[in-house]
Amino acid sequence: MALEPIKTKAGPSAQLDIIEPLCAVFRRALKGEGLKYTPERAMILDTIIAFDGLFEAEQLLDALKKKGHSVSKATVYRTLKLLESCGIIQQVLFDRDQSHYQLAVGNTGNTLLINIDSGEVETLEIPELIALRDKVCAARGLKAKGHKLQIFVSAGDE
Amino acid sequence: MALEPIKTKAGPSAQLDIIEPLCAVFRRALKGEGLKYTPERAMILDTIIAFDGLFEAEQLLDALKKKGHSVSKATVYRTLKLLESCGIIQQVLFDRDQSHYQLAVGNTGNTLLINIDSGEVETLEIPELIALRDKVCAARGLKAKGHKLQIFVSAGDE
DNA sequence: CTTGGTGCAAACATTTTGCAGCACA
DNA sequence: TGTGCTGCAAAATGTTTGCACCAAG
Numbered sequence A, B: 001m002a003l004e005p006i007k008t009k010a011g012p013s014a015q016l017d018i019i020e021p022l023c024a025v026f027r028r029a030l031k032g033e034g035l036k037y038t039p040e041r042a043m044i045l046d047t048i049i050a051f052d053g054l055f056e057a058e059q060l061l062d063a064l065k066k067k068g069h070s071v072s073k074a075t076v077y078r079t080l081k082l083l084e085s086c087g088i089i090q091q092v093l094f095d096r097d098q099s100h101y102q103l104a105v106g107n108t109g110n111t112l113l114i115n116i117d118s119g120e121v122e123t124l125e126i127p128e129l130i131a132l133r134d135k136v137c138a139a140r141g142l143k144a145k146g147h148k149l150q151i152f153v154s155a156g157d158e
Numbered sequence C: 001c002t003t004g005g006t007g008c009a010a011a012c013a014t015t016t017t018g019c020a021g022c023a024c025a
Numbered sequence D: 001t002g003t004g005c006t007g008c009a010a011a012a013t014g015t016t017t018g019c020a021c022c023a024a025g
Helices: A015-032 A039-051 A057-066 A073-085 A127-138 B015-032 B039-051 B057-066 B073-085 B127-138
Strands: A089-092 A100-103 A111-115 A121-124 A142-155 B089-092 B100-103 B111-115 B121-124 B142-155
Touching: A015 A039, A015 A073, A039 A057, A039 A073, A039 A100, A057 A073, A073 A089, A127 A142, A127 B127, A127 B142, A142 B127, B015 B039, B015 B073, B039 B057, B039 B073, B039 B100, B057 B073, B073 B089, B127 B142
Parallel strands: A111 A142, B111 B142
Antiparallel strands: A089 A100, A111 A121, A142 B142, B089 B100, B111 B121
């Protein structure tokens, strides 16, 4: 299944600018597939947007529970798949134990700085990387559709 | 646990140049920890070297079985951990379902071209990436210890 | 001999799925 | 009034671990 993809908006956006369009995008993508925009799905997306960074399924479940809107594990996982297939979030793999996800708005956050001392993870963007990536692919007659870069770092010393 | 790390050898090496040193490295690393270099461990490393690319635990088990040297799943997983902690192999995460591994000799193969049409995965090296990576980290007072890049590609058309 | 290794099977953790009842269009 | 959605619990998957016996140094 490949739901209708998000219309990426260039440039930085305030959080409020993001929330509304993402709901709309999700709604539209669901409708296009004959699926329903349920309260559970809306709450899950809301909670994800509030995270504003990386999150795991478990965190999402906890956050929903704290809000008093208990949603079942199954529904969370099913919704994560929907959100991924319409391009609103993307899966980030850097930990064998569980999947992490992040908002995919503007295609930012394809690069992670993972601090191997503290475990802290920061997302960032390296614009030059796109050019480099495309050059390498073009040289092989391939087309880059996306990328994920993880950089493992530690404090400057040592 | 952090076993004695491999002494990376610069430049390309023929396969035979690799096999012997890797056994020696493994042996030395094990001895340094009071661990034993068993036939099972030797066979596992041999089989990994023969793969000469990405592999999964399951493939390793199959290959060993075909050779007539059946090794248990538990031993394979335990040995993979040992090999990783002494830097001979590294875990590559790009698939939620299972871990992939690769030889870490010369630190090559940190970049993967993943064909989203065929599922084919190719490892390659982008020398410029190191400079880019280090620049970004230095700007934040961090030191890059390694990286993993996955580029998702499809055939040139479309 | 002593310590560590192996295989097996059970345990684990995360994610997926079957199913019965519920709810929106 | 039907199709899809939810929650629950069971299943599935890859990986880890406890244990009894075996083997290398």
